[in-house]
Amino acid sequence: MPDNFYNDVLIDHNLHPQHLHELPCATCSHAGVNPSCGDEITLHLQLENGVVQSGSYTGVGCAISQASADIMLDLIIGRSKENALHLAELFRKMIAGEITEPELGELEEAGALQNISRMPARVKCAVLAWKTLELLLHENK
Amino acid sequence: MNKQDFPVFAANPGLVYLDSAATAQKPQSVMDAVQHYYAAENANPMRGLYGLSVKATDAYENAREAVRNFIHAGSRKEIIFTRNATESLNLVAYSWGMQNLCGSDEILIAVSEHHSNLVPWQIVSQRTGAKLRFLECDKSGSFSEESLKNALTMHTKIFAIAQISNVFGALNPIGTFAEICHNNGTLIVCDGTQSVPHIPVDVQAIQVDFLAFSGHKMYAPMGIGVLYGRRELLESMPPFLSGGEMIEYVQRESAVYAELPHKFEAGTVNVGGAVGLHAAIGFINGIGFDRIQQHENRLATLAFAQMRDIPGVQIIGSSDAAAHHGIITFTVDGVHPHDIAAIFDADGIAIRAGHHCAQPLHQFLGVPSTVRMSIGLYNDEQDIDRFISTLKTVRRRMGYAG
Numbered sequence: 001m002p003d004n005f006y007n008d009v010l011i012d013h014n015l016h017p018q019h020l021h022e023l024p025c026a027t028c029s030h031a032g033v034n035p036s037c038g039d040e041i042t043l044h045l046q047l048e049n050g051v052v053q054s055g056s057y058t059g060v061g062c063a064i065s066q067a068s069a070d071i072m073l074d075l076i077i078g079r080s081k082e083n084a085l086h087l088a089e090l091f092r093k094m095i096a097g098e099i100t101e102p103e104l105g106e107l108e109e110a111g112a113l114q115n116i117s118r119m120p121a122r123v124k125c126a127v128l129a130w131k132t133l134e135l136l137l138h139e140n141k
Numbered sequence: 142m143n144k145q146d147f148p149v150f151a152a153n154p155g156l157v158y159l160d161s162a163a164t165a166q167k168p169q170s171v172m173d174a175v176q177h178y179y180a181a182e183n184a185n186p187m188r189g190l191y192g193l194s195v196k197a198t199d200a201y202e203n204a205r206e207a208v209r210n211f212i213h214a215g216s217r218k219e220i221i222f223t224r225n226a227t228e229s230l231n232l233v234a235y236s237w238g239m240q241n242l243c244g245s246d247e248i249l250i251a252v253s254e255h256h257s258n259l260v261p262w263q264i265v266s267q268r269t270g271a272k273l274r275f276l277e278c279d280k281s282g283s284f285s286e287e288s289l290k291n292a293l294t295m296h297t298k299i300f301a302i303a304q305i306s307n308v309f310g311a312l313n314p315i316g317t318f319a320e321i322c323h324n325n326g327t328l329i330v331c332d333g334t335q336s337v338p339h340i341p342v343d344v345q346a347i348q349v350d351f352l353a354f355s356g357h358k359m360y361a362p363m364g365i366g367v368l369y370g371r372r373e374l375l376e377s378m379p380p381f382l383s384g385g386e387m388i389e390y391v392q393r394e395s396a397v398y399a400e401l402p403h404k405f406e407a408g409t410v411n412v413g414g415a416v417g418l419h420a421a422i423g424f425i426n427g428i429g430f431d432r433i434q435q436h437e438n439r440l441a442t443l444a445f446a447q448m449r450d451i452p453g454v455q456i457i458g459s460s461d462a463a464a465h466h467g468i469i470t471f472t473v474d475g476v477h478p479h480d481i482a483a484i485f486d487a488d489g490i491a492i493r494a495g496h497h498c499a500q501p502l503h504q505f506l507g508v509p510s511t512v513r514m515s516i517g518l519y520n521d522e523q524d525i526d527r528f529i530s531t532l533k534t535v536r537r538r539m540g541y542a543g
Contacts, residue, residue: 003538005484011540037479037495038510060509062477063539125479 006063009112013067020070023056028140031059032132034124039065043132047140052076052084057129064113064122069129071110081137088130095123144519148172157490157524161517162307162335162468164357167417171360174420175413186412187386187403197412204415205402207422212333212352213343214369218401221368221375222415226334227257229353229368230301232381232405233330234261237351240379242298244270249292249327251284251302252277252505253309256498258301258332258353271298277505282309282458289318293325300329304336304347308499308513309458310468312340316347323348328374334358339437339466341430344369356414360518361421365414368405375401382407428518437467437516440525444469444514447529453536457511467516470497473532476539478512484538488531 004011023029023044031042039061046053055077057069072091076084090107093099097117104111116126144150147166149158158166178200184191186198205220214220223229238261242248248262252275266273276292278284284302293300300322304315315331322329330351336342337352338359344352351374356365370378380387380398387407389397398404425433445462448454453474459465473481482494493513496503503509514528 003534004540005480005487005538015540039479060477062479064480066477119483122479122483 006067007112007115009071009109010063010067013070014063017066017070019056019073020058020066021056022058023054025054026056028136030132030136030139032128032135034061034065034128037062037125039125039128041065041069041129041132043069043129043136045136045140047081050081052079052081061128062122062125064116064125065128068110068113068126071112072129072133075108075110076133081141084133085137088134091130092127095126144521146170147519150519155489157520157527159514159516159520159524159528160491160493161520162358162513162515163493164363165338165360165517166519167362168360168421168424170424171362171417171420175362175417178413178416183412185409187410200419201410201412201415204412204419207419208367211422211426212337212367212369213345215345216372219369219372219375221370221402221405222410223353223366223368224364224411225355225357225366226332226353227355227366229351229366230258230330230332231261232368233351233353233370234265236378236381236405237328237374238262238265238271238299239268242269242271245296246271246298247274247294247296248272249274249276249297249300251275251300251313253282253306253499253502254301254303255307255332255334256500257334258303258330259501262301272296275501276300276302278309280458280506281460281464282306282311284313284318286314286317286321289321293322293327295325297322297325297327300327301332302329303332303334304342304352305339305466305468306458306499306502307335307468308470308497308502308511310335310465310470310515311458312336312464312466315349319348319350335466335468338425339430339433350374356418356421359418359421360424361418362414365411365418367418372401375405380404380407384408386410433518434466436518438463440516440520440522441465441467441469443522444525444528447525448532451529451533453541454532457506457508468513469515470511470513472508472511473535475541476535478510480539481512481535484535485528485531488527490528490531492528 025046026044027047029044033040041057041059045055055073146168149166182196184194184197186201319329328350331349333352333354337354352369357363384407442462455472457470478494
């Protein structure tokens, strides 16, 4: 579809999310809200021995907030907490426009959100899932 | 009534501005009036014993008289200048509310109210113990006389409602509601923010006790607003803010407050803003409300007819375009309002997305947020055409087939 408003990766994750569901086996959850625009997601993780065994999110929000959550979960499931926090830090660097090429490679599909750094009003939408992840992992050390 | 009167369109070629319910663009005449005041008449009003200060005082008081005449108040003492409608409503809540309400009382609030006519009453409720109760509307946004009568009790001390909802655009029959309230011994505080720029408002005819509105939504500068209050109520109320300009004389432990309206205008006032508001009233009167309403209804009807044929577009509120007063709030199936607004922005069209400072209403309607387009005097058929053209592409550009 040539005239998609966002890139195909973002459009696809928004329309066909893999991780938008409840997670009965979750060991911890954390809600994240952007009060001014109404994006709200709850992140659910199954943490075992310091590793994200599985994860999901529930909630409603704009395409950017939803796709960002879905892409993030693709990336962090199977990784250690430290590794997940490292990726969150890289994501913030990318949105701040301060990321290097090799670091961008580490973010894999999340690199599709790089353009958001040029849409200041939408930065908080893109960061919501990652910010929630950081809070959740810091609470469950 | 064309874009050339509004310098913002020359500075932003191609801009389609459909967010006048958030703030209106300013005509050259308003900017000229403010510029003239600061260039030729600026001094601290009310206290200088010299010619320039008298000019500034006259400019300010002439603006007050223009506002009095515009809303048909009985006296200039009933016109208080504030920063905006929010400050006006806070003045009523803090000054009247804190003094007159106690634990057994009730505050009735229309569920469609903007946060500015809700949150101050929540605070009054928390401080005084008075209970908040809500009047609900139907899905088209209208409140019935019957439901108001049923909601009022012997304890209801005040009813808070907007004359025109900033989400539905629906006009509430304030005169009838005021009569029902007064028969119950209840005051009515009316938010006129969306009505005063669009329809003739006569505070004596509709018998409101308080009316609040903002200058910036009626083509005046930001930072100037108005509270109308019935004189005997204002006389009995304590000051809201205190300090300079609002006193008669001051001793170490006490002060005698100034007469109305100055009792409620502490500190150096916004003369430039008041002068701009005066010019904006002149601008509106020069066009006349008949033409204003005709213009807004014609464009709203044009947009409405085409929006109804676009698959996935749902209009909030009445199915009659003329009942919307130039405010059309809508959703697009499967697309979040912020994505809709971003797509419009990419096409150079400014519309509002979110909860429009009316979260309880959105909860009541069962939609987390909506998109709103609202019409001003500078809009024309081409603006509506561009709005419709973009709206038709929204679902496709978000990846939906067809």
